[in-house]
Amino acid sequence: MKVSVDEWLCAGHGLCEAAAPDVFEVNDEGIADVTDPNPAEALWPAVREGARLCPADAVLIDEDDA
Ligand code: SF4
Incomplete structure (x- = not known):
């Protein structure tokens, strides 16, 4: 996953x-x-949940990139 x-x-x-604090962090901007x-x-379900919850559809996940 990328x-x-x-x-x-x-x-x-x-x-x-x-949803996934180990993967995403909102910066000062x-x-x-x-x-x-x-x-x-082990973090993939949380990442997918973060993408699902994003109101802006801004989270991009490439499931094929290992
Ligand atoms: S807009 Fe989406 S990617 Fe940006 S901080 Fe919010 S939930 Fe995360």
Whole structure:
């Protein structure tokens, strides 16, 4: 899994960070940074939940990138 955030879409709601704090962190500019772009498999459900919750559809997940 490869995770990224579209910084143009991200509005800093922080729901991704709430779902997966080991992978997302909203920075001082109100944009979510991906602190772990290749998260361990154990974190995948939380990352998917963060993407599902994002009101801006800004979380991008490439499921095929191992
Ligand atoms: S939930 Fe979406 S809009 Fe909010 S900080 Fe995360 S990526 Fe950005």
